[in-house]
Amino acid sequence: MGFRKFNQTHSTWSFQVNFIDDIDENIWFQSTLERWAHGRWANIPFLGKQRDPCRTIYKYFPEIWLMFSTTLNIKPRDKCPVPKGLYTVKNHPIGWVHTKFPMWEGKMRVKLRWTGSENMKNDYLCMILNLDCSANKDVEIESITVCPNNEQNRYPINGMTFKKINHTHSAWSFQVNFIDNIDEKIWFYTTLERWTHGRWASIPFLGKQKDPCRTILKYFPQPWIMFETALNINPPTKCPIPKGIYTVKNYSIKLTNTKFPMWYGKMRINLIWTGSEDLKDVYMCMILNLDVKDSI
Numbered sequence: 001m002g003f004r005k006f007n008q009t010h011s012t013w014s015f016q017v018n019f020i021d022d023i024d025e026n027i028w029f030q031s032t033l034e035r036w037a038h039g040r041w042a043n044i045p046f047l048g049k050q051r052d053p054c055r056t057i058y059k060y061f062p063e064i065w066l067m068f069s070t071t072l073n074i075k076p077r078d079k080c081p082v083p084k085g086l087y088t089v090k091n092h093p094i095g096w097v098h099t100k101f102p103m104w105e106g107k108m109r110v111k112l113r114w115t116g117s118e119n120m121k122n123d124y125l126c127m128i129l130n131l132d133c134s135a136n137k138d139v140e141i142e143s144i145t146v147c148p149n150n151e152q153n154r155y156p157i158n159g160m161t162f163k164k165i166n167h168t169h170s171a172w173s174f175q176v177n178f179i180d181n182i183d184e185k186i187w188f189y190t191t192l193e194r195w196t197h198g199r200w201a202s203i204p205f206l207g208k209q210k211d212p213c214r215t216i217l218k219y220f221p222q223p224w225i226m227f228e229t230a231l232n233i234n235p236p237t238k239c240p241i242p243k244g245i246y247t248v249k250n251y252s253i254k255l256t257n258t259k260f261p262m263w264y265g266k267m268r269i270n271l272i273w274t275g276s277e278d279l280k281d282v283y284m285c286m287i288l289n290l291d292v293k294d295s296i
Contacts, residue, residue, distance in 0.1 A: 012091045013071065024081035025052040027124065029114045036107035044219060047204045053114055054080035060203055107132055140291040141170055141253060147285035154179065154283040171250040172230065183240035184211040186283065188273045195266035212273055213239035226253065264292050
């Protein structure tokens with residue numbers, strides 16, 4: 001394998017690989033994502049174990065998979081499965097300008113592993129990509145609402161309103177009573193969906209996590225600091241959040257040039273806090289609808 005970098009946007013790639021199997025639903029894969037922060041590589045939960053790299057990667061990252069298929073000279077580029085055979089790539093140009101996939105800003109390391117079983121013991125193929133990312137996006141919040149059965153939750157959200165002022169600013173009001181400290185005893189999970197082909201398509205993202213305050217601050221500092229600022233917590237990086245009644249009145253939200261990873265297009269995010277790993281007892285739940293576009 002050879003990789004030559006010409007400038008910050010273009011490189012060439014050379015390699016040869018012999019797929020002795022069709023790349024189909026019998027192949028498992030896993031992506032590990034790390035970000036260089038505070039002098040070390042910090043692991044970020046992302047995707048997890050999946051089957052069928054051709055169809056799955058094409059579903060979530062079509063631009064990246066089509067570039068890979070083009071590199072292998074597969075026609076049509078969206079053909080799945082990838083037929084078994086010997087593939088030779090010689091000085092294929094790679095362009096990364098305006099690439100439409102979600103990524104944190106900064107130094108990133110991505111490890112891609114393909115295996116023949118769910119236990120991921122026997123590697124079929126493995127590559128490591130080191131990236132330097134700078135990808136600003138404009139994120140327009142179209143709505144923030146409470147989930148169904150809000151009143152039955154441990155922390156019901158009262159009087160929530162969301163008023164759009166323009167495409168970059170909105171005003172948010174609500175009241176919530178945290179009867180517990182928001183600490184490592186609280187579990188949370190995030191479901192992420194993208195509107196595509198006339199329906200909401202679920203995207204694997206983060207999975208179950210403990211301690212929303214420290215975890216979300218670690219992975220998504222800007223949105224979390226905005227949330228704590230809205231709650232008038234000082235400093236806005238304080239963890240845990242102390243228990244108490246929090247009232248937010250017409251807090252101005254600005255999400256231009258937001259520094260967190262997100263697909264382009266219409267997105268729906270469900271944020272659920274619970275009291276246990278089995279996620280049965282909902283403490284708090286919100287739904288965010290977003291429209292993500294290129295920054296100008």
